[in-house]
Amino acid sequence: MDIYLLEAIINGILLGGVLALLALGLNLIFGVIDVVWIAYADLVMCGMYVIYCLYALLGWPLLLACAAGIVFVAAMGVLVHLLIIAPILGSAPINQLLATGGLLFFLQSFATLLFGTDFRNLGIRLPIIELGDIYISTARLLAFAMALVGAVALYFFLKRTFIGTAIRAIAQDRDIVGLMGVDQQRIYLVTSAIGGALAGLAACLLSLQYDVHPYVGNTFGPLLFMICVLGGLGDMIGGFVAAFIISQIISIVGYYTNTELSYVLAFVFFIALMFVRPRGILVR
């Protein structure tokens, strides 16, 4: 087998980890609150800027900066829910999608206002592992591992704690859950915070690999929605599988042709599959 193709496949798997983590957060919010946060990728961008500021400008230790980034984005998630989603929770779902679209405009241009359009990075270069002729970047491997840890932690949180159970219950039937003594508003806030925290974690992992700029969210945001819809909005396992399918398409096609064409193919694949399996790949 072609050694470079193998490298592309491995990189695809590693990329899939972070995408899966983000898809998990978006899916959680969709499943529980029934809202698509169009600006989800831009929350990640904000997290990357926070980490950049704290680490590269103020000289905080990296781990502390990352932790602060996660907390910051989690708080943003709560604010997004309180300020934007809660007032229009009763209106058409598409309005909520569009309101967070307004947030996308706001965050991108506000970041431009604060930082300009320059590409910035943390200035950390992690070593590259050599396995025979294959080169794997440690940053990607770390991101993949952390994304898996995050996903497993979320799984146990949802399965083993009372709040987690309540979150799963609300995703199944939001009307009955109130009768069972669950405070819906509180669950929505907790869910938004978790969704934000996952975006924050992704921000930590991505800022080790990529430069941050105000429009960085546009590079993987649309991809993220495709993954969630492909897996079935609200279906977390489906989203996890879809993340790896999409990332494999992108790396393998990208290996044979070029990056843009691989994205085109991923989107076309998505559109085609929507007609075959409109409720997600794992739904029968």
Place this chain on the structure above:
Amino acid sequence: MARYAASALCLAVLLSAPVFLPPYFVHLLIQVLLWGFIYTAWSLMGRFGLVSLGHGAFMGVGAYVPALLWNYYGIVPWAGIPLGVLMSAVLAIVIGYPCFRFRVVGHYFALVTLALSQVVMLSVVAARDITGGSLGFTPKAVGHSWYALQFPEKGYFYCIALVLWLVGLFVWRWIDRSISREALDAISEDEDAAAAIGIDVIREKLRVTVISASLTALGGAIYGQYIMYLNPETVSGIAVSLQIVFAAIVGGMYTMLGPTVGSLLTLSLNEGLRVGFGTNFIGAANTIYGILLILCIIFMPRGIVGALLNMKMPRSRTKTAPAE
């Protein structure tokens, strides 16, 4: 009668505007009219709950096809533009028919069309040998020519934009007064019930989608002829799609003039902030724009024109406002 007189007066003022306005303002007016036309085209389907985030794709096809044909084959825009519009209509059918057939609605419809606009934009970037990719594409300029539909003087394009905009309003009104409007209203309320009373759901949806996509492509083509520079980011892709949706919503997509008001408002906000603060304040316009959008959707889901109409006629708080 008084209404017709008022309309005629407005039209006369609009027609004579380029005579006494400085070129900069004529340029702005052309943009307001062209974008107003595109926003109106979007709201043709948007008002019935068919929220498409794929109009950037239709606009991109409409803009790129004539320009490419002109540069590489010397085919005049008079043939190239209809071809671009036709291709957009075919694209709308290809994406619309399965969507409506398999009941892809709401979020799902918005996200599928969003993917479509990304496909068109990335294809343009990927074919960079032909289209110039992200660097953009400039149609060959030949100076003043009816043949090539190129006019360095703003007056000509002003008239074209005005006619186009009026055509958009007439189509809006035509659909608003047709039986299809009732059918589409019923479909947006409850698709099953609409189908049960004998409405051909797929056909009605597909028709309005094709009309909307074709008009958007036409707007994109004329916009390309006027600006004489195409960039995948500014005529296709997610950014343009969102721009179209938001301007239409802020203005008010349930009224005939709402999208145009949205176009006027967003453009003057953009230009005002640009002139007022200069380029060292990039992002200011969109920051304010973003906040405005969120507030609009929360407090005025029917847009500015819709809210004004509601104030004037508090009893007409029905789902669709009257046409005027």
